[in-house]
Each structure stands twice: as structure tokens, then as C-alpha cells.
Amino acid sequence: MKHTISVLVENHFGAFDRVATMFSGKGFNIKSISVGETEISEVSRMTIVTDGDDQIIDQVVKQLNRLVDTIKVVDLSETYHVERELALISVGMHKGSMEELKNICDIFRGNIVDITIKSMMIEITGPPDKIDAAVNVLAPFGIKEMARTGIVALRRGEQVKIQKKENVT
Amino acid sequence: MKTPEKLMAGADIFFECLRREKVEYIFGYPGGAVLKLYEHLYDVDFLKHILVRHEQGAVHAAEGYAKASGKPGVVLVTSGPGATNTVTGIADAYMDSVPIVVFTGQVPSHLIGNDAFQEADIIGITRPITKHNFLVRDIKELASTIRKAFYIACTGRPGPVVVDLPKDVINSYCEFVYPEDVEIRGYKPNYKGHVNQIKKAAEVIAAAKKPLLYVGGGVIMSGGFRELSLFAHENKLPVTMTLQGLGAFPGTDELSLGMLGMHGTYWANQAVNNCDVLVSLGARFDDRVTGKVETFATNAYKIHVDIDPTCIDKNVVVDLPIVGDVKHILAEMASEISKSPDTGEWWAQINSWKDECPLVYEDKDGRLRTEYIIEKLSEKTKGEAVIVTDVGQHQMWTAQYFKYNYPRTNLTSGGLGTMGFSVPAAIGASFAVKDKQIISISGDGGFQMNIQELITASAYSVPVIFIIINNSFLGMVRQWQELFHAEKFSFTDLSKSNPDFVKVGEAFGIESYSTDNPKEVESLLDKALAVKNKPVLLEFKVVKEDMVFPMVPSGGSISEMMVKRLNPKRMT
Numbered sequence: 001m002k003h004t005i006s007v008l009v010e011n012h013f014g015a016f017d018r019v020a021t022m023f024s025g026k027g028f029n030i031k032s033i034s035v036g037e038t039e040i041s042e043v044s045r046m047t048i049v050t051d052g053d054d055q056i057i058d059q060v061v062k063q064l065n066r067l068v069d070t071i072k073v074v075d076l077s078e079t080y081h082v083e084r085e086l087a088l089i090s091v092g093m094h095k096g097s098m099e100e101l102k103n104i105c106d107i108f109r110g111n112i113v114d115i116t117i118k119s120m121m122i123e124i125t126g127p128p129d130k131i132d133a134a135v136n137v138l139a140p141f142g143i144k145e146m147a148r149t150g151i152v153a154l155r156r157g158e159q160v161k162i163q164k165k166e167n168v169t
Numbered sequence: 170m171k172t173p174e175k176l177m178a179g180a181d182i183f184f185e186c187l188r189r190e191k192v193e194y195i196f197g198y199p200g201g202a203v204l205k206l207y208e209h210l211y212d213v214d215f216l217k218h219i220l221v222r223h224e225q226g227a228v229h230a231a232e233g234y235a236k237a238s239g240k241p242g243v244v245l246v247t248s249g250p251g252a253t254n255t256v257t258g259i260a261d262a263y264m265d266s267v268p269i270v271v272f273t274g275q276v277p278s279h280l281i282g283n284d285a286f287q288e289a290d291i292i293g294i295t296r297p298i299t300k301h302n303f304l305v306r307d308i309k310e311l312a313s314t315i316r317k318a319f320y321i322a323c324t325g326r327p328g329p330v331v332v333d334l335p336k337d338v339i340n341s342y343c344e345f346v347y348p349e350d351v352e353i354r355g356y357k358p359n360y361k362g363h364v365n366q367i368k369k370a371a372e373v374i375a376a377a378k379k380p381l382l383y384v385g386g387g388v389i390m391s392g393g394f395r396e397l398s399l400f401a402h403e404n405k406l407p408v409t410m411t412l413q414g415l416g417a418f419p420g421t422d423e424l425s426l427g428m429l430g431m432h433g434t435y436w437a438n439q440a441v442n443n444c445d446v447l448v449s450l451g452a453r454f455d456d457r458v459t460g461k462v463e464t465f466a467t468n469a470y471k472i473h474v475d476i477d478p479t480c481i482d483k484n485v486v487v488d489l490p491i492v493g494d495v496k497h498i499l500a501e502m503a504s505e506i507s508k509s510p511d512t513g514e515w516w517a518q519i520n521s522w523k524d525e526c527p528l529v530y531e532d533k534d535g536r537l538r539t540e541y542i543i544e545k546l547s548e549k550t551k552g553e554a555v556i557v558t559d560v561g562q563h564q565m566w567t568a569q570y571f572k573y574n575y576p577r578t579n580l581t582s583g584g585l586g587t588m589g590f591s592v593p594a595a596i597g598a599s600f601a602v603k604d605k606q607i608i609s610i611s612g613d614g615g616f617q618m619n620i621q622e623l624i625t626a627s628a629y630s631v632p633v634i635f636i637i638i639n640n641s642f643l644g645m646v647r648q649w650q651e652l653f654h655a656e657k658f659s660f661t662d663l664s665k666s667n668p669d670f671v672k673v674g675e676a677f678g679i680e681s682y683s684t685d686n687p688k689e690v691e692s693l694l695d696k697a698l699a700v701k702n703k704p705v706l707l708e709f710k711v712v713k714e715d716m717v718f719p720m721v722p723s724g725g726s727i728s729e730m731m732v733k734r735l736n737p738k739r740m741t
């Protein structure tokens with residue numbers, strides 16, 4: 001089963017590599033991974049989409065927690081949460097197809113961000129299945145290039161609180 | 170601007186931090202990137218540097234020191250090849266949860282990534298085999314990083330930590346501020362254990378008919394020897410140990426069933442198979458213990474006590490997990506338990522398994538066998554020596570026949586199974602333990618894997634007895650070849666290509682003896698045990714074709730256990 005896991009890590013040199021190394025070393029799957037800043041400057045949030053049965057996901061969460069740079073791990077799949085992804089899709093275009101592409105773009109509430117005589121680049125944001133749907137509809141026009149960010153996600157309502165720094169001895 | 174007098178050199182900060190961590194020994198080897206540190210080390214008098222002959226030896230020595238003492242082992246090596254030579258040792262320490270801190274030199278910061286002379290990305294290389302690692306990028310972070318490195322290595326589930334030190338960082342100056350407290354918000358080992366879970370465990374054990382304690386190295390690391398002994402004795406609980414667990418409970422105790430697993434005793438494995446409550450204490454359900462997991466202790470209610478949450482439900486799904494320090498939890502369980510379980514019938518059953526299939530070996534034909542040597546060694550030292558084994562048949566025979574009576578007296582490479590561990594680890598242990606005899610036991614194969622450290626032993630006059638069990642074969646591999654690989658003894662016969670071990674010992678300045686006669690074993694052991702303040706080497710030429718039994722084939726279930734060989738063929 002697919003799980004979206006949110007990981008708060010210290011914004012340290014190599015923290016991302018540690019997570020990636022752990023996944024490959026333990027043979028866990030990464031379907032997508034995204035990293036970015038949070039409201040606290042020295043903390044990054046990684047959003048990882050992985051899959052596996054309960055025992056594997058249990059291990060993924062524990063192994064993530066075991067990393068020294070990891071501050072907090074939450075399996076969002078067990079909570080109400082919002083998932084978003086952004087895609088840039090460059091599709092082939094000829095004179096006759098411009099209107100149709102614009103319509104599709106509107107339906108998906110996308111933006112046209114670049115255009116040439118032969119192609120159009122569309123930006124779409126939304127839950128990953130919306131992007132999948134857009135990709136399906138755009139495929140017949142010929143997708144020249146595509147870039148997807150991978151999912152970012154946050155728990156609804158109360159957010160995952162970052163622990164205050166405290167001393168341990 | 171601060172006046173330079175107020176500033177301290179990186180190298181001085183380094184040693185001042187080690188002094189505050191109460192480091193007594195560094196095992197190391199110099200080179201370009203750490204020359205500054207060695208320059209300052211020259212005048213340091215509060216710790217001793219032990220010069221090894223290969224960086225792998227330094228790491229195993231640090232492991233031996235750490236395992237024998239419970240204190241962290243410290244290694245200092247140069248960049249590039251010096252650093253990469255430590256990799257096997259670090260992986261070994263990671264698998265066996267040994268607290269060591271490895272300081273590696275690194276090329277100057279501005280050259281990192283340039284394929285500079287003797288550059289290796291040791292942080293990248295060791296990431297999956299360290300508990301944590303650090304690249305110190307700023308002299309201001311040096312002291313706090315060293316503090317964190319020791320803290321991480323020694324707390325929770327212990328493990329190796331690498332600290333990479335670029336040359337320019339060590340060569341610069343800064344004000345020295347020693348952080349009294351360590352602040353790592355993502356790292357807070359849980360020692361206490363959940364109260365209700367502990368209560369529940371005590372209830373389950375009290376109601377058990379056929380309980381069994383399955384004890385791993387965690388009990389030794391936590392210092393829970395006394396607590397385990399009290400808990401087992403109060404409740405008459407049978408105790409079986411993993412390879413790393415040997416020494417956590419006295420091998421001569423009537424409640425000890427010896428080792429379990431692939432080469433465990435018949436009765437220990439039967440007990441695992443038939444118990445109704447299995448209490449795992451600081452063990453991790455390794456595949457060498459469980460064999461086929463689907464058939465491992467299938468009917469038992471499983472309680473798993475471990476400090477590392479990732480160990481729980483990793484290989485075997487358990488009924489009652491307790492995360493915390495096993496010493497603490499044993500004491501709590503002992504006070505919670507309302508009544509001792511009635512284990513009379515269970516013990517009768519266990520004893521009948523013991524009679525059915527005792528540990529025996531051929532001792533009538535006058536040929537020298539490892540089991541006999543180990544038995545004699547166990548008797549003569551009363552199980553009080555520190556025994557450092559290598560990897561292979563001799564390791565398993567030692568585990569079966571040496572009766573370890575104290576924690577931290579059994580030092581061996583379990584998880585990684587690193588040949589070449591014993592010689593340097595025994596040297597390292599000799600600096601930690603002064604009141605017990607240190608004995609290294611290796612096969613003729615593994616002995617040659619860090620043979621260069623013999624000169625370290627003689628240079629520092631370490632009181633170690635180096636025993637070589639010479640069966641002229643890579644014995645354990647030979648055993649698998651005979652049993653599972655059509656008797657194709659492919660590249661395991663060393664009989665025509667072994668060195669003369671007595672001459673080797675002598676060339677390294679070590680008094681050395683050899684025999685193939687069982688009648689001479691006792692006198693040679695006595696002679697070696699009488700040697701003080703210097704190493705001595707004993708070669709025992711043993712039967713070539715012997716195999717270690719009982720044996721549960723890899724991935725097999727305990728019911729497939731082979732207890733003895735069917736048609737022994739004599740090899741010449």
C-alpha cells in the first residue's frame with residue numbers, strides 16, 4: 001500500500017543523503033521524495049512516498065526515526081492530510097490544437113507558462129491523481145518533456161509541531 | 170579581534186576534548202592529513218597512542234578495547250587509504266553495536282571534491298555502516314562535534330561514529346568552548362521501558378509452563394549481568410544465549426542451556442522450538458539464530474526487550490515489545506513478578522534433551538581436536554579469561570566448549586563475521602583488562618588476515634596468548650563444501666601454502682610453540698599461561714576434516730538439525 005511519510009530533519013550537511021542511503025540500503029522503495037524548507041530555518045521537511053505492507057512501513061518509520069538528524073516522522077496516510085504536487089508538462093502543438101490545449105489547461109486550472117510555434121508548456125498543481133489525469137488527457141498531443149516535483153503534504157488542522165530545542169545529557 | 174593568545178590550535182582542541190572524554194588510548198596510524206595532530210600528540214601525556222600496522226587493525230583493536238571495557242574505543246587515521254582501510258572494522262562495529270569513534274584526516278576543505286591527493290569521501294562511504302558521522306567544516310564546531318560523537322557512540326544502542334577532519338580545520342585556531350551538555354533534538358534514547366508492558370511481561374512469565382530466556386549481547390552492553398542472574402534464579406528460568414550473549418549468564422550455571430542457533434546445543438534449540446513463552450533480552454532474532462523464521466518458536470508468546478525500536482518486529486513479529494534498557498527492565502520485571510512459574514516438568518523435558526544428544530566429540534583415536542583444546546582452556550582459566558575468537562569453526566567450537574562465566578570476556582565478530590578480527594581485537598582488549606588473561610584464538614586462515622599486528626603485540630609487550638587452530642583448511646568453508654557443495658573443496662586447502670607459524674611468531678619477536686599431540690596440550694597451555702608481560706604464540710595442528718555439530722542448515726528449521734556426521738572420511 002502507498003504511504004506518504006513526512007519527515008522533519010535537521011538542515012545539516014548530508015541529512016538528505018542519510019535518508020536516501022537508508023532507503024536503498026534497506027531495500028525500501030521511494031516513489032517520490034521532495035525536500036524543502038519549513039517555518040524553522042534549520043529544519044527541512046522531506047515528504048516521501050513509499051509503499052509496502054504494514055511490517056515494511058513500520059520498519060521505514062522506525063529506521064527514519066533512528067537517524068540522528070531526524071526530528072520527527074509522521075505517516076500521514078494515517079491522518080487527514082493535504083497532498084499537492086506540481087508538474088510542468090511540455091506538449092506538442094500545431095495551429096489547430098492550441099484552443100483544445102487551452103481548454104484542457106483551464107479544466108485542470110493550469111497555467112500556460114511557455115509557448116512556441118510547436119509546443120506549449122503547462123503548469124498544473126494538485127493532488128497527484130489530478131496530475132495523472134491531466135497527463136492522460138495530454139498524452140495524445142505528444143508529451144515532449146515532463147517534470148513533476150513529487151508530493152508535498154501537510155496534516156490538516158493541527159500541524160506537526162516541532163519540538164523545542166532541549167538539552168539531553 | 171581576539172588576541173591570538175586567547176585562541177587555541179585545532180590540534181590542541183582535539184586532544185583537550187579527548188582528555189575530557191577520559192580517553193586513555195588511541196589506536197592509530199599517521200599520514201599527511203593528520204600530521205598536525207601527530208605533531209601535537211608528541212607532547213600529549215594524558216593518553217597513550219598505540220601504533221598499529223594497518224588501519225583495519227586499529228579499528229578492531231579499538232573494538233576489542235571497547236567490548237572488554239565498556240568504554241569507547243578511539244581510532245585516528247589519515248585521509249584516503251588510511252580512512253578506507255578502516256571500513257571493514259567500522260562495518261564490524263556497526264553490526265555488533267560496538268562504541269567506537271573513528272577520527273579520519275581529510276584533505277583541506279577547499280580541495281574536497283577535487284580528487285585531491287589522498288582524498289576519499291569517507292563520510293559517503295561510511296554512511297550506511299555508522300550510527301552517525303560528521304564532517305567538521307568549521308573549527309568552531311570541532312569541540313561540540315567531538316562531544317556529540319562520543320555521546321552518540323556510547324548511548325542508546327552503541328555503535329561506531331566517524332568524524333572527518335579536514336586539514337585546514339585542524340590547522341586553524343579558535344576559542345575553546347567545551348559544551349557540557351549535548352543537544353541533539355532528534356536523538357533521545359529511551360531507557361525506561363513502558364510500565365504496563367513490563368507488568369504484562371511479568372504476568373505472562375509467571376503464568377508460563379515452558380518459559381525460556383533468549384539472551385543477546387544487549388544484556389552485556391547494558392551491564393545487566395546481575396539482574397539477569399537474579400531474575401533467572403528467582404524464577405528457575407532456563408537461559409540460552411546468542412553468540413554475542415555468551416558471558417551474559419555464567420556458562421557453568423545449571424540454568425544455562427548454552428548457545429542457540431545454527432551451531433547451538435540440541436537442547437537449547439529444542440527448548441526454543443517448544444517453549445510457550447520466549448523472552449528475548451537484548452537480542453535481535455538474527456537469521457543465524459532463527460533459521461527459517463516461519464518455524465522459529467511458532468507456538469511461543471514472544472516478548473522482546475530491546476533498546477533499539479528498529480529491532481522489534483524486524484525479523485520476527487512479537488506479541489509484546491518493550492523498548493528500553495534491558496538491565497533496567499530486568500530489574501523491573503523481577504520486582505513485578507508475583508510468583509515464579511512452575512517449571513519442574515519443563516526442566517525434566519530439557520534435561521531429557523540434554524541426555525538424548527549431549528555435546529560430544531571423538532576423543533579416542535589419539536588425534537588432536539579443537540574441542541579438547543577449548544575444554545582444557547576453559548578448565549585451566551576457570552572461564553575467567555578474556556577469549557577473543559576469529560571467524561570459522563574454531564569460533565563455533567569455542568562458543569560451544571568454553572564456559573564463559575563473566576560478561577565482557579567473550580569478544581568475537583558476530584554480525585559481520587570478520588576474519589582477521591581476533592589478533593588486533595585481543596591486542597586492544599589487553600590495554601583495557603589487566604586482571605584477566607587475554608587469549609586470542611584464530612584459524613590458520615583468519616590468523617593471516619591481520620598477521621601484521623603481531624609486531625604491535627610484541628612492540629608493546631602485550632600479555633596475549635595467540636592460539637592458532639591449524640586445520641590446514643579454511644575450515645568452515647570446507648565444512649559447507651562437504652555438506653552442501655558436492656565435496657568440491659574449491660580453494661580452501663591451505664595445507665601446502667601455510668607459513669611456518671612458529672617461525673612467523675619468532676620473526677615478530679614472539680615466543681612460539683607448536684604441537685599436534687593431544688598429550689602436549691595441557692603442558693603447552695600451562696607454559697603459555699605462565700608467561701607474563703609479553704605475548705606468546707601456540708599453534709595447534711588439529712584434525713583437518715572435522716565439522717562443527719550440531720548444525721541447523723542455513724535457512725532451515727530446527728527440526729532439520731544435523732547432530733553428527735554420517736560417514737566421516739579421514740583426510741590426510
Ligand SMILES: Cc1ncc(C[n+]2csc(CCOP(=O)(O)OP(=O)(O)O)c2C)c(N)n1
Nearest residue numbers: 561562563586588612613614615643644645
Ligand atoms: C574477511 C572474510 N573473508 C571471508 C570470509 C568467509 N569465511 C568464513 S569462515 C571462513 C574460513 C575460516 O578459516 P580459518 O580461519 O582457517 O578458520 P576455521 O574455520 O578453519 O576454524 C571463511 C573463508 C569471512 N568470514 N571473512
